[in-house]
Amino acid sequence: MGLFDNLLAGFAVALTPGNLAAALAGAVLGTLVGVLPGIGPIATMSLLIPLTFSMDPTTAIIMLAGIYYGAMYGGSTTAILVNVPGESTSVITAIDGYQLARQGRAGAALAVAAVGSYVAGTVSVVGLMLLAPALARAALEFGPPEYFALIVFGFVVLSRLARGSPLKALLMGVLGLMLSTVGMEPVTGYQRYVFGALHLLGGIDFVPVVMGLFGVAEILALAGAPAGTTEVRAPRFRELWPNAEEWRRSVKPWLRGGLIGFLIGIVPGPAAILAPLASYAVEKRLARRPEEFGRGAVEGVAGPEAANNAAAGGAFVPLLALGIPFAPATAVLLGALMIHGIRPGPLLMQQHPELFWGVVASMYVGNLMLLVLNLPLVGVFASCLRIPRPYLLSSVLVLTIVGAYSVNNAFADVWILLAFGVLGYLMRLVEFDPAPLVLALVLGPMLETSFRQSLIMARGDALIFVQRPLSAMFLVLAALLLITQLAAARRTLDPTARRAL
Amino acid sequence: MRDAVAGLALAALGVAYLVEAYDMPVGTWEEPGAAAFPLLLGWSLLLGATLLAARGLHLALRRRRRTGTATGNGPPVTLAQLGGPGLIVTVSVAGVLLMSQVGYMAGALLLFGATMIVLGARRPLLVGTVAALATLATDLLFRGWLGVPLP
Numbered sequence A: 001m002g003l004f005d006n007l008l009a010g011f012a013v014a015l016t017p018g019n020l021a022a023a024l025a026g027a028v029l030g031t032l033v034g035v036l037p038g039i040g041p042i043a044t045m046s047l048l049i050p051l052t053f054s055m056d057p058t059t060a061i062i063m064l065a066g067i068y069y070g071a072m073y074g075g076s077t078t079a080i081l082v083n084v085p086g087e088s089t090s091v092i093t094a095i096d097g098y099q100l101a102r103q104g105r106a107g108a109a110l111a112v113a114a115v116g117s118y119v120a121g122t123v124s125v126v127g128l129m130l131l132a133p134a135l136a137r138a139a140l141e142f143g144p145p146e147y148f149a150l151i152v153f154g155f156v157v158l159s160r161l162a163r164g165s166p167l168k169a170l171l172m173g174v175l176g177l178m179l180s181t182v183g184m185e186p187v188t189g190y191q192r193y194v195f196g197a198l199h200l201l202g203g204i205d206f207v208p209v210v211m212g213l214f215g216v217a218e219i220l221a222l223a224g225a226p227a228g229t230t231e232v233r234a235p236r237f238r239e240l241w242p243n244a245e246e247w248r249r250s251v252k253p254w255l256r257g258g259l260i261g262f263l264i265g266i267v268p269g270p271a272a273i274l275a276p277l278a279s280y281a282v283e284k285r286l287a288r289r290p291e292e293f294g295r296g297a298v299e300g301v302a303g304p305e306a307a308n309n310a311a312a313g314g315a316f317v318p319l320l321a322l323g324i325p326f327a328p329a330t331a332v333l334l335g336a337l338m339i340h341g342i343r344p345g346p347l348l349m350q351q352h353p354e355l356f357w358g359v360v361a362s363m364y365v366g367n368l369m370l371l372v373l374n375l376p377l378v379g380v381f382a383s384c385l386r387i388p389r390p391y392l393l394s395s396v397l398v399l400t401i402v403g404a405y406s407v408n409n410a411f412a413d414v415w416i417l418l419a420f421g422v423l424g425y426l427m428r429l430v431e432f433d434p435a436p437l438v439l440a441l442v443l444g445p446m447l448e449t450s451f452r453q454s455l456i457m458a459r460g461d462a463l464i465f466v467q468r469p470l471s472a473m474f475l476v477l478a479a480l481l482l483i484t485q486l487a488a489a490r491r492t493l494d495p496t497a498r499r500a501l
Numbered sequence B: 001m002r003d004a005v006a007g008l009a010l011a012a013l014g015v016a017y018l019v020e021a022y023d024m025p026v027g028t029w030e031e032p033g034a035a036a037f038p039l040l041l042g043w044s045l046l047l048g049a050t051l052l053a054a055r056g057l058h059l060a061l062r063r064r065r066r067t068g069t070a071t072g073n074g075p076p077v078t079l080a081q082l083g084g085p086g087l088i089v090t091v092s093v094a095g096v097l098l099m100s101q102v103g104y105m106a107g108a109l110l111l112f113g114a115t116m117i118v119l120g121a122r123r124p125l126l127v128g129t130v131a132a133l134a135t136l137a138t139d140l141l142f143r144g145w146l147g148v149p150l151p
Helices: A003-014 A017-035 A041-052 A057-082 A088-102 A106-139 A144-161 A166-180 A198-202 A206-224 A244-265 A271-286 A299-314 A316-322 A328-339 A353-386 A389-408 A411-429 A435-457 A469-492 A495-500 B002-021 B036-067 B080-101 B104-118 B124-145
Strands: none
Touching (some): A003 A017, A003 A353, A017 A041, A017 A057, A017 A353, A041 A328, A057 A106, A057 A299, A057 A328, A088 A435, A106 A244, A106 A353, A144 A435, A144 A469, A166 B002, A206 A389, A206 A411, A206 A435, A206 B080, A244 A299, A389 A411, A389 B080, A389 B124, B002 B036, B104 B124
16 A cells, blocks of 8 residues: 555544544643643543543544644643743743733734644654654664763753853753752662652652743742733734734744754654754744844744644654654553553554554644634633733632642642742842753753763763764754854953953 | 852852762762762852852942942842742742641632732732632632642
């Protein structure tokens, strides 16, 4: 059977009433858990696995996959409206999305994010369909030195993108990495910085930290600001949709973000976090008005939103083609497949073509469903900003507390949330951007593990990082970026301040 | 001067982090121990924070020499910037303590109501009604519908 025959057969599977209902249920649930901070897609998928026991395996995976990519859609909503990223993948979206909301362009930002997610979802499905086996094999070339170099490169890119001084951004990155060392260390299990608190053995969870640094800090900032200086302007009816200029400026970032996200998505590792970051860097570099980034550039929403959805699709490549999950969400999907007696891998397409092609086709259908569901809801979501500030913000505060508690059903996470809320507010006062800290906290364990594994592999020879071509390429790129950054800083400073650098 | 203070605070954190790291096994280059990565991070933070503090101090002194008044690195932090947030934090701590001792409903009711008042709501009847309805709605949504355990 040819590719299109396979795809047609896949659509025949995906369009059965049962599978359509499963895709719809997954998409709706995913959007809901994406919008509500704290309850992530991984927890939701895990909780719902028992419900799928009585289902056909294809239907079960269609529903669970729908939750995953639906959460990618929903995660951006709170990031744009109230500066609380529902998922780690939406941290970058919050930077310009929230600024657009403050200018009364919340509806436009939500619509750009929704259409971008659809475009990227489509790009990733086409990519998955055409390139799955070959790309998955190429992705296996990544070993510990390549991961290490890729993440170092990601940090250098981030220090250029963060608001304010690059030195402050790098310091926040280091602080995030330090926080990631709390708990049992990843190689030998040695307890670090736990100070007898059992709750810290598993490390500091990402959810309370991100909700504290962004959500609670935002509430504290609004409480500390003089009246009228930090109002988020509710959009008027005619402003709910992007204008012609915003649509035009979004098209190329969607396509570029989709492509970048898919290619990064198939690489093992925290692709869904790195992909929006890479897309943001590319868009800022290509923008005619790069100074708008951080102040409400529509490209800063379009590119990263497309990238995080495409990365979610790309993550299915190694799962379905090789049977290896490289992200927590795809690991849950692998578990569900195995519960149903199916082992994904190179033989999946031959042994269970209805499942492989059915899931591919259902992802296309699911993305269309999400667009149809989300676009009419743009007005509803944006109208949340019409709720008077005291009522809206008190709800955000209680929702973040419930979200933090629900991570482990523990008050320790709520105290972490409040502590990081205070820290986030103080960081704002001294103009430190929290985004590098959050991303470093997530990437830290992987950076440390790959660093130590690389040295063990090379018997202590640190040259391993420059002897392998891919790793050397990322490190050279990182070095070049740092050098150009320093050169730019020297050009913009006067001679006295330059000496102080 | 704000950068200088922030730099010094981060440098102090770096020192404390390093003190703890030196108590862990360092290992060798062939087999790095639990302290290897923290030592790298601690020294990086200490170095970067010292640079930030030095730069902040230098810029502040230079500005003071030029203008005779300004302290550099933006306007100083005022008490007003800390009063409102301080109240929110106090209310949050009280609400969470109440949740942990009495239960979700009591804590959430306090959190909703007190936060609304601190943030500027001025109609007690409306605040009370909205707080009660919001508490019930969140309980219904999370515990009743989504099955999320609440305190």
